[in-house]
Amino acid sequence: MKHITIKDVARKLNVSVSTVSRAFNDKYDIRTETKELILKTAEEMGYRPNPIARKLIQQRSLNIGIIVPEFVNSFFPEVIMGAQEILLEKGYQVLIMQSNESWETEFNNVKTMVDNMVDGLIISLSCENQNIENYKKLIDSDMPIVFFNRVVEDLPASKVVFDDFKWAFFATEHLLVQGHRDIVHLTGPKNLTLSKNRLKGFDAAHRKYKVPLGRKVACSFSMEAGAKVALEMIENKEVPSAIFAASDQSAIGAMKVFKEHGYEIPKDIAFVGFSESRLAEHIVPALTSVSQPTRDIGQTAANLLLEQIETKGLFVPQTIVLNGRLNVRESSMKI
Amino acid sequence: MKHITIKDVARKLNVSVSTVSRAFNDKYDIRTETKELILKTAEEMGYRPNPIARKLIQQRSLNIGIIVPEFVNSFFPEVIMGAQEILLEKGYQVLIMQSNESWETEFNNVKTMVDNMVDGLIISLSCENQNIENYKKLIDSDMPIVFFNRVVEDLPASKVVFDDFKWAFFATEHLLVQGHRDIVHLTGPKNLTLSKNRLKGFDAAHRKYKVPLGRKVACSFSMEAGAKVALEMIENKEVPSAIFAASDQSAIGAMKVFKEHGYEIPKDIAFVGFSESRLAEHIVPALTSVSQPTRDIGQTAANLLLEQIETKGLFVPQTIVLNGRLNVRESSMKI
DNA sequence: CTGTTAGCGCATTCAT
């Protein structure tokens, strides 16, 4: 792994290293011909400036870090692709890490990124996350960060979020309009803002239609969790007429169990999920679900971050709320 | 972003920087009490060694780069998780990039990784990839690389692959045993070894059963491609009795079109896919498919890489072939 | 056991 350095190029051309350096950073005075000669020779020699050394002295890396809880589902990958489109175009490289929903891994990831001098961070918090002090410190120390999707209120940073309240409201309203009066909400992880908002939307819809608030059952964002909850309902003979799940995963897990136990969907029990997974439209019956503008979320986060990096100190954090859509499919159709 | 440096700690304690450095790299002689004092003080001051500076001098980063073509499907994310399990445990951090199936992006990613002095690389090639000269150079220069899944034969590096031939053979055999005599193979991208091997397995099964070789239709790894091909078959009235696709994506795309055109599956046309996607078991009818040991692939690749990093020069590239399973589901069941 | 010194590869100030 013998790297060709700036010295090698300088020696070969009998110029000083600073001249070579100048050739690669066109802000300095340098004669056009020498510059071109240097660039050409460097190219031939296979020389590329060492970004490690560059980072050390310049305090910037042209790298952006993205940290997500997982990427087995398509949601986060799609967001990442959106962000990457913007970032690559501006000359940034994107480094991605996943926290596996673990708070500890998450912060180790952050440390790695910071230590590697990324110029900014785009983060979606792990479910487990409680301790936001570390993020406060980081923000205080002027590290540009944009949070998305999984955010917590009291962090003075830019955020890109979805209008969870509104769309949970519409999703629930849809079920109410179909005549359902006994709807159970499978919540998301309690500490996440988005879970709270989806729950609030669920309740608000009930109030609007003057229907007694539906039951809530704690549930995480996984098929297994949804399946477990469904099984309990069946065993306890507490099967509602419809389920509004805070995630497609839990909805699909629950649906599967109900189907296996002979329930017909949507006749015996209707389903609405949240956050359009790839699966939603392919399973049978297809799952009614709220879709989020994943790509747009990524692009918006990237743009916010770039803005913050460029304006540095005098930047005011802003929260951007994006809109979605309710895709009505068979799982909740009137029969 | 004012970083606390080794100097700050040294000054505070009236010791030299090298003593502080020693405290953080326990291979040197240092009195236990001074070491502990330094570590404690450093901790209080919020000092952490700057890995950038460390990299510059040490030529190692404890970072491993993973580059995959995409991660919207669950295959690559699962492999990454497998690799990450091994790597994290050994103290490595994992940086992930995606090439979007673009050769250019892929090699830019490689450059970024190399420039950032990752200690090793785990790569799955983009479909588009043709030019392997760059990889040859990289390998010559002693960068440890392990390829997986998407590999090309003549690269002198370790590889973790699936026995595509064998499982394509079994998949095809399964269809032949069901009585199908007119099977079409939707191939994968031509330049990939795995496409070639799946195709060979397809032919070999035909030979074993003394059935004339089935038709092959070029197709890429996407639902859209599968759908397009299916439409052409219908329009040309060349609908076979069964389809063996080189990917679940193309199988699912094709299935959808056939269903929309009134074909019953598996009665009118049977389907077998390849490389278990999350979708396969959830769509209707559920798709028969060859499943790969994703997590195992990741772990194996990581272990190979670590071995290579540790033994450095005297390492002999090896190719590890992993086994899979054929999950028979409704899409190909005898009726 | 600890301090002094040099240098990783580069950008930048100050000379010329």
Place this chain on the structure above:
DNA sequence: ATGAATGCGCTAACAG
């Protein structure tokens, strides 16, 4: 327009 010298933060050889 170019070269020499300094230092980013750190490790490692060499002294003592």
